[in-house]
Amino acid sequence: MRKAFGILAVAVFVLTLAVGCGQQGQESTAPKVDYPTKPITYMIPFNPGGQSDLEARRQQPLLEEFLGQKVIITYKAGGGGAVGWSELVNKKPDGYFISGINIPHIILQPLFREDAGYKTEQIKPVAIFQATPIGLAVSKDSPYDSLEEFIAAGKEKPGSITIGGSGTYSGHHLATLQLEKLSGAKFEYVPFTGAAPQLQAFLGGHVEAIFGNSNDLVQHQDKMKILAIGSQERFTALPDVPTFIELGYDMTASIDRGVGVPPGTDDEIVKILEEAFMRIANNEAVQEQMVAEGFEPRAMNAAESLEYIQAKTVEYTAVMEELRAAGQ
Numbered sequence: 001m002r003k004a005f006g007i008l009a010v011a012v013f014v015l016t017l018a019v020g021c022g023q024q025g026q027e028s029t030a031p032k033v034d035y036p037t038k039p040i041t042y043m044i045p046f047n048p049g050g051q052s053d054l055e056a057r058r059q060q061p062l063l064e065e066f067l068g069q070k071v072i073i074t075y076k077a078g079g080g081g082a083v084g085w086s087e088l089v090n091k092k093p094d095g096y097f098i099s100g101i102n103i104p105h106i107i108l109q110p111l112f113r114e115d116a117g118y119k120t121e122q123i124k125p126v127a128i129f130q131a132t133p134i135g136l137a138v139s140k141d142s143p144y145d146s147l148e149e150f151i152a153a154g155k156e157k158p159g160s161i162t163i164g165g166s167g168t169y170s171g172h173h174l175a176t177l178q179l180e181k182l183s184g185a186k187f188e189y190v191p192f193t194g195a196a197p198q199l200q201a202f203l204g205g206h207v208e209a210i211f212g213n214s215n216d217l218v219q220h221q222d223k224m225k226i227l228a229i230g231s232q233e234r235f236t237a238l239p240d241v242p243t244f245i246e247l248g249y250d251m252t253a254s255i256d257r258g259v260g261v262p263p264g265t266d267d268e269i270v271k272i273l274e275e276a277f278m279r280i281a282n283n284e285a286v287q288e289q290m291v292a293e294g295f296e297p298r299a300m301n302a303a304e305s306l307e308y309i310q311a312k313t314v315e316y317t318a319v320m321e322e323l324r325a326a327g328q
Helices: 002-029 051-067 079-088 105-112 147-156 171-183 195-203 214-219 267-281 284-293 302-325
Strands: 040-044 071-075 097-103 124-139 162-166 188-192 209-213 224-229 254-261 296-300
Touching (some): 040 079, 097 302, 124 171, 124 214, 124 302, 254 267, 254 296, 267 284, 284 296
Parallel strands (some): 040 097, 162 188
Antiparallel strands (some): 124 254, 124 296
């Protein structure tokens, strides 16, 4: 009888231990923070109507479904995104203020100027979900029918051709500097507070050319001549447009977009946001919409995004040193 009781006691102890371990395992995977419990502000550091805004609007209803809270989109244009990112890094790191981020903007601005208002490493990435190759375009009635003709004019009359772009120290600005360095031509770069006003100015004839994002080029291709695009290979939605590389200029140009949070944000909060954004980024219907509109889908989680930004920082630092050495 004692032996049977002893066996039973051991069995109960083992079962209790097993249940306890199982509960501990469950607790370790459950969120340690009660988040979110109120609406989230999703800031776009550009004008309404641009690529960052379009993607945030696509994400908004799905984010509200996955997170169970309202997501309020706001705008803070200025400085090619710098005004908004300066605000982001000074916000309370509680997960209730998130911001669209653009690469290379968040890398180039602190490299170019000490008063950018933020440092690249202060922005904590959550995900990267989209890219747009940048192409050089002129109006339909432009006298330039090829990149070579455009560059020849930029050599013959340095600084006489205006190229519009979104922001200063942005991907568009960098593309202009790179083309000048590689070709020996000189242009006048005209910055706008976002892609939407940039495109409006170009279509209205206020600048002669633009370094435009691929979705704008796809949407308005009947109103312009696209001379070259900055993708590695020909862009699927614009198969007749040659790359800069094809034309003998060793340059690529693209804007990556994602979302970030203030420095010091709890990793558990980042995980919750990351899961929501990655569910959207990996949604086949969302990806199909992006491709049809001229975007390139991305799906990089927080760790992958951080690694990518760090690698690009090394790359763009070298590019900037070369441009400075060349007097750009």
